[in-house]
Amino acid sequence: MSVVIPCYNYGRFLRQCVNSVLYDQPGIEVEVIIVDDKSTDDSLTTAREIELKHANVKVIANDVNLGHIKTYNRGLDAATSPYVLLISADDLVTPGALTRAAELLEAEPSVGMVYGRSIDFHKDLPPCRTEQSSWIVWRGADWLRHRCQSGYNVIASPEVVMRTAVLRATGGYRSDLPHAGDFEMWLRTSAVSDVGFLVGVDQAFHRGHDRNMNRTMFKSGSEKGRLIDLKQRWQSFEVVFDGVGRGLAEGALLHKIARETMARQALEHINYAYARGFRDFPMEDFETFAKEVDPMVEQTRLGRRVARRKRLGMVSLPLHPLWALPAAHWRLKELLRRWRRAKIGV
Incomplete structure (x- = not known):
């Protein structure tokens, strides 16, 4: 390897x-x-x-x-x-990570990439699970559909082993996607091959520190960083469905789903900012992005809700009493997304 x-x-x-x-x-x-x-x-x-x-x-x-x-x-x-x-x-891999990935790739010739769970850490290495119990092989188009429906990357990067032949066939990382190059690579790979997920095992350690590229270059955790992330993820979908994804039988439908998802996510950020009373949140930038991605987003239920909240404005409370439930719902969706990622990889 x-x-x-x-x-x-x-x-x-x-x-x-x-x-x-x-x-x-x-x-x-x-x-x-x-x-x-x-x-x-x-x-x-x-x-x-x-x-x-x-x-x-x-x-x-x-x-x-x-x-x-x-x-x-x-x-x-x-x-x-x-x-x-x-x-x-x-970053680091866990004991046996390469062995487990190679075993899956040897057993499943249709799989172009395999991954498991990645553990975030800062100083000392935390305990990790190395006893593999099973794996899941996702049909590439099904894995891609999940990405279109959620809009999020489920892979940190150091936990992925690729089949070199698939990498050679689809090409390397794109210079126009400095922040979401990994995401686009996974999308592209799923458009041409199946995807393997190692269940119940930790494959890598992802180190967090002050000099992480996401912090220094892409302002991770800030409003500016969130907008960069949204734009790069959407560009990744565009690149894939204008390229290798065009050959998929359901490519046009998946592209439409991704479009609606990314526009909705931008409005959800605005919605949450109103619910939490974040007056300095760059609402206009996120709204402009949402409209550029999906011009019909204003006609959706969420679009109408955001327009209503703009008319009502914010209150000087930590959490607007009328909007506590939507904010809690948004947070619950985030927790569910993380749970699915850990359990079944999507």
């Missing part, structure tokens, strides 16, 4: 990441490809030291900083094994 590790100024995390894929992966021959994107810390020095110690580790050093997308693709282009994992240098 090829493991591609892009690295930019993550030298302090690199050894732990590499060790997670080299050890405790029984039955797997691993090819590790570290791609240093002209780091300004000790990343390249650390990578070279690891390369000298392990014959199956190769280091590629960018002459100039290419950015994460081109760095990803450079590493993936160098992969030579039938299966490939792309994992950031600040």
Whole structure:
């Protein structure tokens, strides 16, 4: 299995990441490809030291900083094994993760990618589940339909192992989707192959820290970040259904579902902001996006509700008493979405 590790100024995390894929992966021959994107810390020095110690580790050093997308693709282009994992240098895989993924891919030739649950952590590694009980194989179009209906990504990224032949057939990461490149990749893969989910097992550790790209580049957690996320997810759907998804028998219907979902999500953010009295929320930007995606969104039930709330305005209460129930409903939907992701992968 090829493991591609892009690295930019993550030298302090690199050894732990590499060790997670080299050890405790029984039955797997691993090819590790570290791609240093002209780091300004000790990343390249650390990578070279690891390369000298392990014959199956190769280091590629960018002459100039290419950015994460081109760095990803450079590493993936160098992969030579039938299966490939792309994992950031600040993340890790769990013991046996590569073994479990390879077993599913060997048993299910129709599957183009396999994933399990990813655990978020900050400092010490939390306990993880490594005893696999079963797996689910989703028909690609069915998995894609779930994504169109929810609009959300259910994969953090380090928990995905892809079939290299499928990756080669569909292409690498897109430079015009710097925030949602992973999401678009999963959508694209599901349009041409089935998707495997490892049930009841943790496949990766996703590290949270102050220098995460989502925080520094894409303003994760802020209103601006939420709008960037909405726009990039919608662009991902557009790209897929204008490309490989066009050949699906139900492609036009799925595209329509995705359009309605993404417009609705933008209005739900506005709705929730009114319910919580968030006066500084950029309502106009979210509403403009919703109308651009689906010009008919104003005629929907949610569209009419948002228009009504705009007329009534906000009150200076933490939660408007008339809108407490819709806000609670919105929160319940979020909890249900997370539960489905953990249990069945969608």
